[in-house]
Amino acid sequence: MEGNPVIEAENLTKLFGALVAVDGISFSVFAGDVFGFLGPNGAGKTTTMKMIQCVSPRTAGTLTVLGMDPATHPRTIKAELGVLPQESNLDTDFTCLENLIAYAHYFDIPGVEAEKRARELLSFVQLTEKRDVQIDKLSGGMKRRLLLARALINHPKVLVLDEPTIGLDPQGRHLIWEKLKALQAAGNTIVLTTHYLEEAERLCNRLVIMDGGKILVEGSPGELISRYVGSDIVEADHTPEVISCLEELGETFDIHGDIVQVFTSQPREVAKRLFETCSPGRVFVRRGSLEDVFLKLTGRVLRD
Amino acid sequence: MTNRRGPSPENTYIFPRLSRSCLKVWRRNWDVFFKTYQVNFLPPLIEPLLYLLAIGFGLGIFIGEIDGIPYVKFIAPALLSISMMNTAFFECTYSSFVRMYYQKTFDAMVATPLSIDDVISGELIWGATRSLIYSSGMLLVLTLFGVVNLPSSLLVIPFSFLAGLLFASIAMCFTAITPSIDALNYPSFLFITPMFLFSGTFFPLSILPALVQLLAIAFLPLTQLVIVTRSLTLADLSPLVPYSLAWIGIVTLVFFILSTWLMRRRLVV
Numbered sequence: 001m002e003g004n005p006v007i008e009a010e011n012l013t014k015l016f017g018a019l020v021a022v023d024g025i026s027f028s029v030f031a032g033d034v035f036g037f038l039g040p041n042g043a044g045k046t047t048t049m050k051m052i053q054c055v056s057p058r059t060a061g062t063l064t065v066l067g068m069d070p071a072t073h074p075r076t077i078k079a080e081l082g083v084l085p086q087e088s089n090l091d092t093d094f095t096c097l098e099n100l101i102a103y104a105h106y107f108d109i110p111g112v113e114a115e116k117r118a119r120e121l122l123s124f125v126q127l128t129e130k131r132d133v134q135i136d137k138l139s140g141g142m143k144r145r146l147l148l149a150r151a152l153i154n155h156p157k158v159l160v161l162d163e164p165t166i167g168l169d170p171q172g173r174h175l176i177w178e179k180l181k182a183l184q185a186a187g188n189t190i191v192l193t194t195h196y197l198e199e200a201e202r203l204c205n206r207l208v209i210m211d212g213g214k215i216l217v218e219g220s221p222g223e224l225i226s227r228y229v230g231s232d233i234v235e236a237d238h239t240p241e242v243i244s245c246l247e248e249l250g251e252t253f254d255i256h257g258d259i260v261q262v263f264t265s266q267p268r269e270v271a272k273r274l275f276e277t278c279s280p281g282r283v284f285v286r287r288g289s290l291e292d293v294f295l296k297l298t299g300r301v302l303r304d
Numbered sequence: 305m306t307n308r309r310g311p312s313p314e315n316t317y318i319f320p321r322l323s324r325s326c327l328k329v330w331r332r333n334w335d336v337f338f339k340t341y342q343v344n345f346l347p348p349l350i351e352p353l354l355y356l357l358a359i360g361f362g363l364g365i366f367i368g369e370i371d372g373i374p375y376v377k378f379i380a381p382a383l384l385s386i387s388m389m390n391t392a393f394f395e396c397t398y399s400s401f402v403r404m405y406y407q408k409t410f411d412a413m414v415a416t417p418l419s420i421d422d423v424i425s426g427e428l429i430w431g432a433t434r435s436l437i438y439s440s441g442m443l444l445v446l447t448l449f450g451v452v453n454l455p456s457s458l459l460v461i462p463f464s465f466l467a468g469l470l471f472a473s474i475a476m477c478f479t480a481i482t483p484s485i486d487a488l489n490y491p492s493f494l495f496i497t498p499m500f501l502f503s504g505t506f507f508p509l510s511i512l513p514a515l516v517q518l519l520a521i522a523f524l525p526l527t528q529l530v531i532v533t534r535s536l537t538l539a540d541l542s543p544l545v546p547y548s549l550a551w552i553g554i555v556t557l558v559f560f561i562l563s564t565w566l567m568r569r570r571l572v573v
Binding site for chain 2 (some may be wrong): 016053055056057074075076078079081083085087088089090091092093094098102103105106107108154
């Protein structure tokens with residue numbers, strides 16, 4: 001599998017009537033990648049996931065998953081995928097253990113093996129004590145973990161995770177991250193979407209930022225940060241003096257509400273000059289983050 | 305790789321692809337059914353029992369005989385037919401809708417190697433199975449009351465599967481197009497309830513005006529069920545049985561295909 005992409009899209013397009021949900025995107029995911037799709041609401045991330053999962057047919061372009069076309073080989077592809085949906089669709093008529101066993105049956109995994117895997121996975125996501133509990137008695141975090149366990153029941157070659165930590169508290173999120181790191185270390189290929197940029201920064205070795213159905217940029221988190229915001233950011237209060245002073249110093253800066261941001265690779269010098277000549281109220285120096293790249297590229301206008 | 309378009313219109317209206325995988329969908333519903341069999345078994349057996357006592361034995365005293373048959377024996381096959389209809393219809397409307405819309409069970413299934421065609425055909429076969437389970441239970445009760453003839457009545461058991469498949473397929477079409485669970489009340493009250501009364505169930509069709517009789521025999525699915533079931537429980541073959549069986553076979557096939565098309569249109573986006 002080395003060299004050949006696990007997932008390859010070229011000019012992938014999806015229309016819903018007149019609405020262009022995914023607008024001719026191209027990307028390649030390789031074995032062992034943790035590949036992130038970032039973007040504001042309505043960027044086309046979930047639609048892209050659904051096309052990869054063979055549940056939503058594409059309108060145009062090409063797409064191959066594990067070397068096969070989802071339009072012609074959905075069964076074979078789906079047998080090798082582990083899917084974690086954005087919205088829980090656990091079977092509320094079953095307990096935790098029964099959910100995993102029932103799901104294993106859909107993959108043609110026979111009874112004894114299904115139960116063995118189900119128990120192993122419950123322990124992997126730390127839900128062994130909840131084995132015989134009905135789904136509606138679980139917390140949001142437990143449901144998410146059970147969904148992750150369910151996605152692993154067929155020992156998938158590729159994991160497709162749509163917002164794996166949505167709605168979780170920090171403990172729950174860290175636990176999922178830990179499990180995903182373990183899966184990555186075991187050589188799994190993972191494709192995920194997320195709104196949490198910290199999550200993408202921690203987990204993904206490659207990612208794309210999407211907006212309006214298009215891919216804006218692609219790269220590793222580190223690359224993107226240094227390419228778009230520099231290594232560091234100096235922030236000061238937004239006052240007329242600071243602005244005019246920064247203009248005199250010839251620094252490029254962005255204004256966001258009551259904050260002025262200077263993207264730079266020499267944060268100490270910029271901060272020093274600000275203090276010496278501009279009499280700012282407060283000055284902060286921090287590392288550039290993916291969030292800065294994200295907001296710079298997709299703007300600050302609220303989506304929905 | 306060609307620039308093939310997804311299964312939009314041209315792939316929506318092709319013949320359902322049937323595979324053994326649909327049995328996994330069926331199995332899921334079977335497992336849930338037997339997990340909660342205490343709630344599932346009693347009500348559908350109690351209801352016909354009440355009808356049998358109140359209408360068959362109660363009202364039957366005043367009616368006496370219809371066409372030389374004791375009234376209770378006349379309505380026994382009707383109760384079986386109504387049970388086949390209700391069981392399959394309500395399973396594949398309200399229950400299927402809950403699985404599809406609220407529980408997202410269909411979404412979870414199509415993320416596995418199962419296809420949408422497997423899910424729909426599995427649901428339909430399950431609706432038919434449920435009809436068979438209840439009809440068998442009822443047949444046992446009716447046998448104990450001595451109101452059905454044996455052994456011909458045993459054929460009711462396989463027939464109830466076919467009859468269930470007919471109503472499951474019709475029901476699934478409504479489920480595929482309904483905007484909400486409340487809107488399913490329309491087919492229940494406008495389609496099922498009138499049929500319950502005007503399909504030769506509690507009185508013979510022959511007392512109705514000729515035109516109404518003709519319409520009932522030509523268009524009402526329950527009429528066909530009653531014709532066949534009554535022939536079996538009375539061990540007295542009606543000349544209409546071949547017609548009714550052919551009617552059920554053809555209409556089941558049509559609605560089976562139609563329900564898959566409508567569901568693909570709804571769910572494959």
